[in-house]
Amino acid sequence: MAHVITQPCCNDASCISVCPVNCIHPTPDEPDFTSAEMLFIDPDTCIDCGACIDECPVEAIFPDDALDEGQERYLQINADYYTDHDVSGGLVAPRKKPPLPAGKExxxxxxxxxxxxxxxxxxxxxxxxxxxxxxxxxxxxxxxxxxxxxxxxxxxxxxxxxxxxxxxxxxxxxxxxxxxxxxxxxxxxxxxxxxxxxxxxxxTDKHLGIDGEDLPGSIAATDFVAWYNGHPDYADRDFDLSAERAVVVGNGNVALDVARILLDSPEKLAKTDIADHALEKLRDSNISEVVLLGRRGVAQGAYTNAEFLAMGDLPGVDVIIDPDELVLDAASQAARDAGTLDSTIATKVRIAEEFAQREPTEGNKRVVFRFLVSPLALKGSDQGVETVRCARNEFVNDPDESADNPGDTPRPASSRAAIRPSGEEFDLPAGIVMRAIGYTxxxxxxxxxxxxxxxxxxxxxxxxxxxxxxxxxxxxxxxxxxxxxxxxxxxxxxxxxxxxxxxxxxxxxxxxxxxxxxxxxxxxxxxxxxxxxIDGAGWKKIDLAERTAGKPAGRRRIKIVSIEAMEDAANA
Known part of the structure; x- marks a missing residue:
């Protein structure tokens, strides 16, 4: 029996330090660690000792015979990693404390x-x-x-x-x-x-730099995330969720989080620690479709495979992908044809192709993944955003022709996934547009x-x-x-x-x-x-007050969302 790492993996590597047989990779000493989506257990090396289970802070590791139906998919994801990675290196030696100056603090x-x-x-x-x-x-x-x-x-x-x-x-x-x-x-x-x-x-969030970005209804996804998580700086914000379609620019994990919160059942969210003001607003939301715009292809999707896979598990929500948009850049396509495509990217493409084959269910909400699409402008009025003007992109073989290469800045010949506008443009009606293109x-x-x-x-x-x-x-x-x-x-x-x-x-x-x-x-x-x-004792009082408030409803906590109320709880 082997152990399997699943979706909640936080990559903190605490499990690696306790593994006696070096079966968890990538380790902090391996170059892949800094870019890894999650950690993976080699099924052929694992000895079923259970040390990693006890050490994992997010309860992401399970014996393979204890996986539920949804988690069983991670058997393949863990095994796939070792099709192009090995377990020969990366042992993490215990760190010795250096001698500090005697008698000094x-x-x-x-x-x-x-x-x-x-x-x-x-x-x-x-x-x-x-x-x-x-x-x-x-x-x-x-x-x-x-x-x-x-x-x-x-x-x-x-x-x-x-x-x-x-x-x-x-x-x-x-x-x-x-x-x-x-x-x-x-x-x-x-x-x-x-x-x-x-x-x-x-x-703070990054901006798109396009016309209409300052219209009402054009917001930073980071603001929306802080709002539904009860950050006190955003608790008084109000977001118009009366339209049927939301557009999210970007396709990283933040974009997927936003889409999931907009489309998931409020009754399900009511069992979480989502802020009460957000839960009330989501109960009245009319949004039934969220479109995610990725300017490059599926192989360059910034989300992790675990989060991408989980989007297909939302009850009452269809994942919509046009098979014609699952185009790979030349380097990725060549690697796939040769059987040498990176296993993480190969899994990402495989999941997308499986989603693209699903038949939608009448009456379901929808999350639509669009690839090779960039926003050009937002159009609307003082009342809010109404339309996103979009451009379809295409891959180019010459990186210097890429839309990512403004001016005369040379780009290395090895640059992959260079894109440029294809000349095709279209309008996408939307009542709210969120940019999820990163923090700065x-x-x-x-x-x-x-x-x-x-x-x-x-x-x-x-x-x-x-x-x-x-x-x-x-x-x-x-x-x-x-x-x-x-x-x-x-x-x-x-x-x-x-x-x-x-x-x-x-x-x-x-x-x-x-x-x-x-x-x-x-x-x-x-x-x-x-x-x-507020010192450690004060924080413990806030924590206790939130957890106590959540207990009758079966919630992890009910967050206090104002500074003044937090201060009162800390001083109680």
């Missing part, structure tokens, strides 16, 4: 409380001589795990248990409801701490910023004065604000660990100056500046 401030911040903190508090204070402007921690993960994916939120374990360390303290840039500035942190790690994420970071006063990339310039987590410049002593960065808005939990764990190890190395090699002031002054300083700090 290091106080570290971490700005942000999302996954990368916690994985950096986890690495730091392994050492009793290092203390961590974690700051976040919200009264609640966990970043996008709380405010970004879809409410119908409760297993994925299981990583909160790992974060809570770190927060329980005696050398860790919360400074929630404290805003850096308002209650503290960069110089305050560097004055009071030996090291400062910025982990404040990529907090914003500058923080006093901290260097690379506006072109939307990140803090850095080398291995050490902040640089400017891109390519010298490192700033004692200032570090991790997460999306370090590398851009790519990668999920697993990548954030590697990223957080890399930055933490840079801090530890600099401390060990005595490259960090002692702060000129004591971190003990911070509570009084932020109180003087009007911060209503």
């Amino acid at each position: 290091l106080h570290v401030a971490i700005v942000g409380a999302g996954p990368a911040a916690f994985y950096a903190a986890e690495e730091l508090v392994r050492h009793s001589a290092i203390r961590v204070d974690m700051f976040d402007r919200l009264p609640t921690p966990y970043g996008l795990v709380r405010a970004g993960v879809a409410p119908d994916h409760p297993s994925t939120k299981g990583v909160e248990k790992t974060f809570a374990s770190t927060a329980a360390k005696r050398t860790f303290e919360y400074f929630l409801n404290v805003e850096v840039g308002k209650h503290l500035d960069h110089s305050d942190l560097t004055d009071h701490y030996g090291a400062v790690i910025y982990a404040h994420g990529a907090s 970071g914003l500058p923080l006063e006093g901290v260097p910023f690379d506006g072109g990339r939307g990140v803090v310039p850095n080398a291995g987590g050490r902040v640089l004065e400017e891109p390519g410049g010298a490192p700033l002593e004692g200032v570090y960065v991790t997460g999306w604000i370090k590398r851009g808005a790519t990668g999920g939990i697993g990548m954030n764990r590697l990223c957080g660990q890399e930055t933490a190890l840079a801090v530890i190395a600099d401390f060990t090699e005595e490259r960090l100056s002692d702060p000129v002031k004591s971190r003990e002054e911070i509570p009084a300083l932020i109180a003087e500046r009007g911060a209503g700090r």
